[in-house]
Amino acid sequence: MKFLVRLTTMLPPEMNDERRNALLAAEAERGRELVTDGTIEQLWRLPGRLANVGVWSVPDADALHVALTSLPLWRWMDVQVEALANHPLTSTPTPLVTDAQRDHGRTD
Amino acid sequence: MKFLVRLTTMLPPEMNDERRNALLAAEAERGRELVTDGTIEQLWRLPGRLANVGVWSVPDADALHVALTSLPLWRWMDVQVEALANHPLTSTPTPLVTDAQRDHGRTD
Amino acid sequence: MKFLVRLTTMLPPEMNDERRNALLAAEAERGRELVTDGTIEQLWRLPGRLANVGVWSVPDADALHVALTSLPLWRWMDVQVEALANHPLTSTPTPLVTDAQRDHGRTD
Amino acid sequence: MKFLVRLTTMLPPEMNDERRNALLAAEAERGRELVTDGTIEQLWRLPGRLANVGVWSVPDADALHVALTSLPLWRWMDVQVEALANHPLTSTPTPLVTDAQRDHGRTD
Amino acid sequence: MKFLVRLTTMLPPEMNDERRNALLAAEAERGRELVTDGTIEQLWRLPGRLANVGVWSVPDADALHVALTSLPLWRWMDVQVEALANHPLTSTPTPLVTDAQRDHGRTD
Amino acid sequence: MKFLVRLTTMLPPEMNDERRNALLAAEAERGRELVTDGTIEQLWRLPGRLANVGVWSVPDADALHVALTSLPLWRWMDVQVEALANHPLTSTPTPLVTDAQRDHGRTD
Amino acid sequence: MKFLVRLTTMLPPEMNDERRNALLAAEAERGRELVTDGTIEQLWRLPGRLANVGVWSVPDADALHVALTSLPLWRWMDVQVEALANHPLTSTPTPLVTDAQRDHGRTD
């Protein structure tokens, strides 16, 4: 299953640099692991924000929960999750229910 | 995978009763099929609205898309989808990442 | 009466682990009691968040208030409550007011 | 059960006066019935809008759905429903869970 | 004049119980006075929240401001105020401007 | 009583000029009457929009409803109403409840 | 130029009374000066809130910025500013671009 995950981190501005950099380093390390094991397929920064949007590939929502709550910065994060379905243009097309089928209320 | 699906149907008030009732009947029939085949596990009405919220159980988001677009009223619907993870209180608990593990950036 | 209840817990990230885990444990224990006594019928996690959505079954809104305010984490929660009506597809159908009846302003 | 119900009616401005006034009259008649049978306990206009807010008293959400969908103007309405619990200041107080009880996770 | 007033109290979760309960008690006492003198006509709890919605009856908005700012919990409150007009169904009807009159731009 | 009233008119762009200008003229005429009789105390345009914000002075919310629904454009309007209280800086000051009084829950 | 300015002050509830009342007094004094010099033309309280809405009359937005940032409570304020244009009903009418002129894309 693929999810579009938007992570916005709200570290207190007054947090001392040492603790802040340690957390950011731990986050980067954990992130690298999740990229390496394929959990995080794609990741982009939202320019100007301590936030990113990425495509996470996991067996199911339970696994997604475990992966996300493993992030060192999780406690400071707002997490938005959207399930993604395959699009016929970029993957073996899932049969789009044609309008005809829908009008008869059947998809067989 | 389970999804919390919120369907709000906006039929034009001026639609003639005949067409309206035919669509509602086709929708009910298709809904019965989706309940029977286990796709729709639970369904509740939102009182006072032509809207419902339900728990849909499908293999993945692609299957959810096919099921939802098979609804006769789909063209008139606003669809909100939220992925659901199991909760330890009501299902075999998925290990909650303890804070200790998180601080060390590991979940093994 | 059934309610769809969405609980989002906002524990301060800086809360020390000991107090945090004690609260989470007390919450889980209280939750287990509410599941056991049937107040919480269904419960799902929202992946990636310290939040859940569930179906609570209570005599009325007063009872719901007592149950929700009994949660150890209540002071840190945002609580969203929606009343649920039965849906004819998944329960003994409540007569949907047919359009004809409505036009005459009667439901007898 | 009591609900705070907010009804906003969006009749098309171009609807001819005859049909508009007939619908408004049927709505008033149905409303009078619901006031007479105690379903609508209180009703106020929101000044300047074709909208009202009221306290509806019904056995449960199913009954509320039947009552609301019986309104002649229902098809043109946006309906917002909020469950109301009794307040100790204006009704026999429901025991507020004291903080002490909550800390011990019990309400007995 | 009648107002629908929605009060949401946001007490810091970490406030010690003694101060919290003292404030809640003072609030209840002041509330009882406002109910007794007719300022608060109706009051309901929003289940699961430290919030209520009520009908306040005051000479005008100035009096409403004085009454609301007299609440011990006022500093911790979000206050939403809506003016209410009488509804013909539940009070001596104020003449609804008929469409005919409006088209001629007169209400005499 | 004074209200801050925000009126946004949404005339269909395709409405023919003749009907549009006739409505705008009738609206201006009715507006002039409401200014003359003191109901509209102040009125400003929101630049670039068919919308205005104004101070309406009426005995109560019922009178405000009658005045607003008398506007020829009312059917095409979104109406936002806010009750205004006097401010001590620009009117004979209404006693601001001092913090001391509030702490003791009294305003006498 | 005239602006509709909405000021919502969020003083920390725990601020000690002495500092709170000193700030409120300094704010009132500064406000009186701005009323006296004509910068603040009109001011109303929003009942139940530490907030006001007013009409500020200044040469331009720079002057408005200087006036607003001179308020002792400015650091605790949310400031909403809307430019106001004259309305023909209450001031020497600015020629409304007639539809005819607009269709020809000219305003001369």
Add this chain to the structure above:
Amino acid sequence: MKFLVRLTTMLPPEMNDERRNALLAAEAERGRELVTDGTIEQLWRLPGRLANVGVWSVPDADALHVALTSLPLWRWMDVQVEALANHPLTSTPTPLVTDAQRDHGRTD
């Protein structure tokens, strides 16, 4: 005075191409005039939308209203207007009220 103006045009998708292109052409022509006479100082497209954001330079809000309502597409537009003040970094600095001055409530 400078304003940041955001114009979003909502032409009905079913409008025939001829009328649509005629309106777009008239809009471009009027826009060119407003650029030439300096009313529109800067203009950018919001990629993917029939919308633009621009800096309009006008004597005051009345002039802005006249300019905006002169646009052939005005009837189909949502218009958002924000007053802009000069910034000391890019224009002769307007004295920022120093905190010291503010504490004494004076700006002389």
Add this chain to the structure above:
Amino acid sequence: MKFLVRLTTMLPPEMNDERRNALLAAEAERGRELVTDGTIEQLWRLPGRLANVGVWSVPDADALHVALTSLPLWRWMDVQVEALANHPLTSTPTPLVTDAQRDHGRTD
């Protein structure tokens, strides 16, 4: 440059099937071209909606505008565009401005 583009298509439910399917086919064809030429790098369906989210790779915002407005369904679309920056975890890292550098206001 990469953009996260969210396209929500709102075809009128009453559009006849023939025109609807012709448009959908033309859209799919144009989409295939944009995938083939690399403009659309990734594309996913949002389950249950006639909407997709994708990563578009274009030289700049002008090129993005041309590509998006070339879509046959463009007139019926709501388009949301977000610029994406590279993330060090999944691309050659762009130097994150370290806190130290920022405190000295330099990025050299």
Add this chain to the structure above:
Amino acid sequence: MKFLVRLTTMLPPEMNDERRNALLAAEAERGRELVTDGTIEQLWRLPGRLANVGVWSVPDADALHVALTSLPLWRWMDVQVEALANHPLTSTPTPLVTDAQRDHGRTD
């Protein structure tokens, strides 16, 4: 690439003046550098707020991220970024996809 960037700074009101003024000075200095090197093309204050909106000109989103995170006040900022495309009225026109081309799904 050009971006419309909206920066809202939320400094804690209780921050002591010395630290506050030092940060504001460092911010102004860094801002001057970004204006000098052409990164910030235009900048305006939003009257009454510690906020500005500006046009930033950078090679791409990565460069924008580096520039924005170099601001001394970045930790206290809410950052909104919108990509800007050229508008034919104020720059060498990028060919607007004519409706004809779009209907044929081609832009060659």
